[in-house]
Amino acid sequence: MSWAATERFGARTAPAGLALVQDLVNTHAVERDGEELLLDRPSAQRWLQNAARRWAEVRGRTAPDLALSEAGLRDLLDLRSTVAGLLAVPADQRAEGALADIQVHARAKLVADPQGRVGIEPEGTDGDWLASAVWSEILLAQLTGTWARLKLCREPGCRSAFYDTSRNHSGQWHDVHSCGNINNLRASRSRKKDALQTSPGGL
Numbered sequence: 001m002s003w004a005a006t007e008r009f010g011a012r013t014a015p016a017g018l019a020l021v022q023d024l025v026n027t028h029a030v031e032r033d034g035e036e037l038l039l040d041r042p043s044a045q046r047w048l049q050n051a052a053r054r055w056a057e058v059r060g061r062t063a064p065d066l067a068l069s070e071a072g073l074r075d076l077l078d079l080r081s082t083v084a085g086l087l088a089v090p091a092d093q094r095a096e097g098a099l100a101d102i103q104v105h106a107r108a109k110l111v112a113d114p115q116g117r118v119g120i121e122p123e124g125t126d127g128d129w130l131a132s133a134v135w136s137e138i139l140l141a142q143l144t145g146t147w148a149r150l151k152l153c154r155e156p157g158c159r160s161a162f163y164d165t166s167r168n169h170s171g172q173w174h175d176v177h178s179c180g181n182i183n184n185l186r187a188s189r190s191r192k193k194d195a196l197q198t199s200p201g202g203l
């Protein structure tokens with residue numbers, strides 16, 4: 001069992017249940033590396049069931065049995081774009097409330113294990129369960145500080161979600177060898193073009 005959407009891009013996976021949030025964002029299509037996984041109800045259903053099982057495995061819970069409706073698929077796409085919008089804000093600016101108009105409607109339950117450790121149990125069925133799980137994981141990640149390390153790749157043609165493990169939180173690309181190199185090449189071409197335009201020989 002794997003985080004199927006994220007692993008297509010070879011992006012570093014977020015810890016514990018936060019990887020569910022990352023996997024939702026990474027269901028998007030990227031021309032070079034992967035197709036849209038939420039294209040229609042059957043494909044979205046496959047992703048949802050797999051992601052919910054993986055989440056249950058990571059969190060030590062029982063996997064829910066989920067069946068997505070057409071309306072549920074629309075909600076799923078809305079949720080993905082809301083979360084991607086949150087991640088598109090640079091991590092050091094997220095506390096400033098740039099996206100203060102988002103609305104979250106999700107129910108969750110607090111549960112305690114025999115040792116008294118309290119956890120959050122997602123509630124609801126199908127797409128509602130996913131929304132509950134995703135917002136619960138975002139809440140936990142914001143409390144523990146891992147949220148600031150979940151970012152979108154800076155390459156415009158990619159925008160995949162990756163977990164930044166660099167020491168000073170300076171990671172910008174989901175993969176420095178692919179997206180980082182594309183960016184370096186583009187920057188170097190642009191520098192050469194500028195040099196040609198400003199040199200007398202280039203006029």
Ligand SMILES: [Zn+2]
Pocket residue numbers: 153154155158159160173174175179
């Ligand atoms: Zn990338």
